[in-house]
Each structure stands twice: as C-alpha cells, then as structure tokens.
Amino acid sequence: xxxxxxEVGQFGDYYNSRYQQVEQYGIELYVLSGxxxxxxxxxxxxxxxxxxxxxxxxxLAAQLHQDFHFDGVFTFAENSVIATAIIADALQLPSISxxxxxxxxxxxxxxxxxxxxxxxxxxxxxxxxxxEALEAATALGYPVILKxxxxxxxxxxxxxxTPEQMAEFFPKALIGISEMSQFKNEGITDVLGxxxxxxxxxxxxxxxxxxxxxxxxxxxxxxxxDRVTLEGNSFDDDVHHTPTDxxxxxLKRVHEAVHAGAVAQGLTRSVMHAEIRFxxxxxxxxxxxxxxxxxxxxxxxxxxxxxxxxKAVIDxxxxxxxxYLCYAPTGKHTFALCLISAPGRIDTISVPEHIMQDPNTFxxxxxxxxxxVIKRPPLGNDIxxxxxxxxxxxxxxxxxxxxxxxxxVVTTR
Numbered sequence: 001x002x003x004x005x006x007e008v009g010q011f012g013d014y015y016n017s018r019y020q021q022v023e024q025y026g027i028e029l030y031v032l033s034g035x036x037x038x039x040x041x042x043x044x045x046x047x048x049x050x051x052x053x054x055x056x057x058x059x060l061a062a063q064l065h066q067d068f069h070f071d072g073v074f075t076f077a078e079n080s081v082i083a084t085a086i087i088a089d090a091l092q093l094p095s096i097s098x099x100x101x102x103x104x105x106x107x108x109x110x111x112x113x114x115x116x117x118x119x120x121x122x123x124x125x126x127x128x129x130x131x132e133a134l135e136a137a138t139a140l141g142y143p144v145i146l147k148x149x150x151x152x153x154x155x156x157x158x159x160x161x162t163p164e165q166m167a168e169f170f171p172k173a174l175i176g177i178s179e180m181s182q183f184k185n186e187g188i189t190d191v192l193g194x195x196x197x198x199x200x201x202x203x204x205x206x207x208x209x210x211x212x213x214x215x216x217x218x219x220x221x222x223x224x225x226d227r228v229t230l231e232g233n234s235f236d237d238d239v240h241h242t243p244t245d246x247x248x249x250x251l252k253r254v255h256e257a258v259h260a261g262a263v264a265q266g267l268t269r270s271v272m273h274a275e276i277r278f279x280x281x282x283x284x285x286x287x288x289x290x291x292x293x294x295x296x297x298x299x300x301x302x303x304x305x306x307x308x309x310x311k312a313v314i315d316x317x318x319x320x321x322x323x324y325l326c327y328a329p330t331g332k333h334t335f336a337l338c339l340i341s342a343p344g345r346i347d348t349i350s351v352p353e354h355i356m357q358d359p360n361t362f363x364x365x366x367x368x369x370x371x372x373v374i375k376r377p378p379l380g381n382d383i384x385x386x387x388x389x390x391x392x393x394x395x396x397x398x399x400x401x402x403x404x405x406x407x408x409v410v411t412t413r
Contacts, residue, residue: 009185010036072317083187094319100266106193117264205278222307242304335397336388344412363388
C-alpha cells in the first residue's frame with residue numbers, strides 16, 4: 001500500500017518519527033513538500049515542488065500519482081491540512097472536503113461554524129487593530145484570550161487581564177503572526193482565510209486533549225489526556241497526564257461537545273485532535289483539528305487507552321473505518337511535559353544516559369538543535385523538546401518525569 005504525506009513547509013525532522021511509525025504498518029510512504037531540505041526523507045520517496053503555491057504542489061502530486069498510484073493522502077501538519085484536502089480532491093482519493101479543512105484550520109471559520117451549528121464555544125470577536133481588540137475585550141469582559149486565526153502550538157496566544165496588557169500584547173502578536181513558522185509554512189491558496197487575531201471570552205476550568213475520529217455521523221473518542229498545569233498569561237502546552245480523571249457524566253458531555261463541533265465543521269470521515277476546556281462546569285471547544293495531536297500524544301494514546309492515532313490516520317487516508325469503538329483505559333499511566341529553556345541561542349544540550357536507557361521513558365525528543373534561537377513569551381513559544389514516562393500510578397510517573405526534566409540541562413546565550 002502506498003501513501004503520500006503532505007508537509008508543505010518542512011519542520012526539520014519533526015515528523016520523521018511519525019513517518020517511521022506509518023512504515024511499521026507496512027506502508028510504502030512518500031512525502032511531498034513545497035520547500036524542504038533534499039535529504040528530508042528516503043531517496044526516491046521524497047519530492048519538493050520548490051514552491052508553496054497549492055497549484056504547483058497539486059500539479060506535482062498529480063504527476064507522482066500517475067507514477068506511483070497512491071492509495072491515500074494525509075498530513076500530520078496543521079499548516080498542511082487545507083493543502084492536503086485540495087490535493088486529495090484533485091487525485092480523487094479519500095479526504096475531508098476543502099470547506100471542512102478551512103473550518104478546521106482557520107479559527108475564525110471554525111468559530112463561525114460552531115456558532116452556526118450550536119456547538120459549545122467561547123464568545124469571540126475578529127480584530128485587526130488595537131482599538132477593535134480593546135472594544136471586544138470590554139464587551140466580552142476581562143480576562144479574555146488573544147489568539148491568531150492561523151496559529152498552532154500556542155504561539156502568540158495570551159490571556160489578557162487588563163487594557164494595559166492588551167496594549168502590550170496586541171502589537172507584538174499582530175507582528176508575530178506573519179513571522180511564525182506555522183503561517184510561513186502554509187500552502188499559498190486563496191481559500192486560506194484571514195491571518196488576523198481573535199479576542200475570545202475566557203474559559204476558567206480545566207483543559208483536556210482528545211484524540212478521536214468521526215465516521216458517517218458517529219464520533220469515537222480514542223484517548224483523553226488531562227492538562228495538569230494552569231497557565232499564566234501565555235499558553236505553553238506543557239504538562240499532561242493519562243488516564244483522564246473525568247467521571248462518566250463528564251465524559252458523556254465532552255463526547256457530545258466534540259461531536260457537535262465535528263459536525264459543525266463539516267467533518268464526516270476524519271481523525272481529530274480536539275481541545276476541550278470546562279467553564280462553570282460545562283465543556284467548551286477550544287479547537288478541533290482535522291489531524292492527530294502533536295508532541296507525544298500518540299504514545300500516550302497507545303499506552304493508556306490502546307488507541308493508535310497513527311493507525312487511524314492510515315485508515316482514514318485509504319477510506320477505511322478505524323476498528324476502535326470506544327474510549328477504554330488500559331490501566332497504565334503516562335506523564336509527559338515540554339522541555340523549556342531560557343530564551344536565546346542554544347549552546348549546549350545535555351541529556352543523562354540513564355534517562356534515555358530507562359524502559360519507562362517512552363518519549364525523549366529534542367526538536368531544537370544546537371544553534372537554534374529560542375523565543376519565549378511574549379515573542380514566541382519555542383521549546384527544546386518533549387519528555388514522557390509511563391508507570392503504574394499518577395504519583396510514580398509525575399515524580400519521575402519532573403525529576404528527569406530537571407536533569408536535562410540547556411545553556412543559551
């Protein structure tokens with residue numbers, strides 16, 4: 001079986017470990033990029049259009065399809081969701097619609113779809129200038145959330161508590177959204193929608209990250225990850241634990257919210273990464289992406305719930321219904337966090353050997369090489385990498401993960 005992965009703009013080797021997981025299912029995997037290093041994937045299976053324009057990407061994909069006869073097209077990258085839908089449609093292969101892709105990528109299109117479909121969502125205003133943002137925040141009531149319409153990885157997402165903070169954060173975010181990697185690596189297409197800023201009402205409760213899929217009107221939750229930390233003014237997607245401690249009734253309401261959002265976004269057959277946050281006891285949709293979650297969420301799903309988001313992606317790409325039917329914890333615990341350093345250019349990264357050799361370390365991934373420039377809020381949300389451990393209890397995994405993270409030493413200048 002042959003699949004084509006779309007990665008419009010290269011993120012280093014970030015997705016290579018996932019591509020390797022796809023291969024472990026017996027898939028012959030090809031990768032298509034707009035701009036990338038020539039050694040990014042296997043020789044003879046990696047192709048570069050040398051253009052971010054969707055027409056050029058689609059043209060090359062069509063030529064490759066004539067040569068290799070792909071069974072499906074997919075992406076792991078948020079910035080490639082729309083391009084993948086356009087390419088799959090051109091190749092007449094299974095996919096979400098382009099309209100659903102836009103609603104699952106651009107946050108203003110997503111919010112308008114949730115409002116039209118009566119899916120639970122925070123109140124929102126689209127703002128392109130500081131006076132509009134101040135007016136929106138006053139109308140919604142502080143605190144509010146300021147976020148990009150085409151963002152990802154919590155870049156330039158802020159909790160804003162006062163007009164003074166809005167005056168500080170908004171200009172930085174407005175400049176930053178055109179320079180952030182997620183936007184610069186997006187396919188050039190006239191259906192992308194506005195690259196601007198939203199002001200949203202603040203949701204005061206706990207947050208949960210969900211791997212799921214929808215198939216012909218039925219939504220299945222595969223994995224539920226609890227966010228452990230509460231953020232300050234900026235949002236680092238940093239510390240998580242499984243299995244969830246949501247009770248049966250809460251799980252039911254979360255399932256209903258995810259399903260309502262998926263239907264509103266026009267998703268009929270798709271994997272999903274959903275972020276749900278409670279407010280005054282009720283679940284609201286932070287976002288629903290038409291791709292699996294990043295970081296180590298695929299590992300956490302397999303270990304704690306027996307659900308493989310990678311396998312679900314393969315199934316959807318070829319038009320096959322995943323065989324996972326309901327959320328079912330395995331009894332194994334996982335605890336994972338982002339490795340965060342001081343801002344600056346990375347001089348050294350030191351990781352003790354015993355951490356890497358521990359069989360319960362299921363993930364240790366450094367994504368920022370030596371020499372990288374790390375930007376921290378309010379200028380960015382760059383991280384060093386990810387660390388995750390597994391075990392038989394919350395206490396065991398939390399203590400080990402925190403201890404190990406402190407032993408990873410990064411120096412910057």
